Amino acid sequence: MKQYIELIDKKLDEFMPICYPQKIFKAMKYTVTLPGKRLRPVMCLETCKMFGGNFEDAIPTACAIEMLHAQTLIHDDLPCMDNDMYRRGKLTNHMVFGEANAVLAGDALLTFAPQTILKNSKNLGSEKLIKIMEEYFHAAGAFGVIAGQVVDIESEKLLEMPQLEQTEEDDKLLSETLDYIHTHKTADLFKLALRCGAIIADATDKQIDSITEFGQYLGVAFQIADDILDETSTFEQMGKTLGKDKEEGKLTYTSLYGLEKAKKDLNILIDKCYKILEDNNLKSEIFNQILEKIRIK
């Protein structure tokens, strides 16, 4: 895990030289290179390896997915969105570079990421590159993370509706909405990382389906864990302002189901992930570590 992370950090630095106009390249690199767990690129490399591919072939794609992840963080943190001042213990992009440059840095990353893949993965061949582009566009756009963010914003209004009663139907609506948000805001990028790793390793369609299902469970599990930590953790542990969701009455897994059920469901999802690995005869120390890290005792 540590070796993967070091490799990814080194490659991210290499892939992102500071060109003219420096301000925009610095703003882009600032958020991408904030210290992080590099979960998505690690999963991309490990999936490639797990399916018999050469993980080095997946490095540009893995790094591009981390850039895309940074893009979503930069724009989500904007004053007109979540208005967050801290991220990974550091000031958010717009706090350092100003709002206009933060918007532009996010925009620039959205195309710089796939550009990095095309530039550094020529050995994969045009057809595989096109497949990866399609996966990237789908996950990055209005069918992917952006759909999740839009519904997340809308859901705040949903909760403010005075006619919303605690009927069974309302509960169902809230539950489905939350599942939609988690699927698209979080699981879609996980699935992108896993699917790309599998595609690069020439995995079969059936294998790609399995790893996609794995990514769905892992993504939602990760988001439930995040919701739990938002309630039970501290700024020092997480590097961002916490408890805001609760304060603002946001729709979260813990607000909807309570802390106990959240913990129970989280562990059920983790077990489902293990089952998929087992059923497909996939062995990975890295994925075991990731799953155990998310589990809440």
Place this chain on the structure above:
Amino acid sequence: MKQYIELIDKKLDEFMPICYPQKIFKAMKYTVTLPGKRLRPVMCLETCKMFGGNFEDAIPTACAIEMLHAQTLIHDDLPCMDNDMYRRGKLTNHMVFGEANAVLAGDALLTFAPQTILKNSKNLGSEKLIKIMEEYFHAAGAFGVIAGQVVDIESEKLLEMPQLEQTEEDDKLLSETLDYIHTHKTADLFKLALRCGAIIADATDKQIDSITEFGQYLGVAFQIADDILDETSTFEQMGKTLGKDKEEGKLTYTSLYGLEKAKKDLNILIDKCYKILEDNNLKSEIFNQILEKIRIK
């Protein structure tokens, strides 16, 4: 020209169905389908035809470039950028859909545009598609339009610097800065449209170089014409708030060189465009029309 525009409008409508979550797809489509001259897609189709290609092969790419153009407009109009309320006679995107959705609609268009190409141009083959993707990423990102926008924002600070005297060196700096802004904010998207049209038509490298040079001149000419109209036109004629650049002391061609020199230089650039067409034995009624439309008598 009218036939091209009608075709592009029809295809833009087809390529952009309103999916779930409707809000984001509506916001994306709103700005893309505002009535416009469709200059960039028209140039893409006409270039393809001029180099002996089938212009129908270029339709998805032409429409994608219009989507990218709309993306830049949506984000440029944001309160943290130019803070514009009107565009093409209608309210700007954030005025209708709110700031958060306008940011997300722009983000979504950045990947929806190349996704539209990949989905609808399979007949071009993987290798040509990769070339088009590379062109798109270069023009859309921090080496293209975004570089122009960043330096444009910076230039406002440059003009406010008290130490800036009217020396020859200062003039040179301002002149180079303005050229950089025009090249990247405007000419880069023109060049994208022309180069993609040429690539789809299997033009030679030399032909692509020529049409790129043409796009550089035409783009700067177009921007000079826009600066002139900003001073001499009315809201009714242009559909956007005018005179703001002058009021805010922004760096424009007319503010730097005066109205007379601007008109003169504009016509010199138009003549250069004609010369390139002649030298390459390229005949196009459409480009003649575009060039004459920009010319200021």
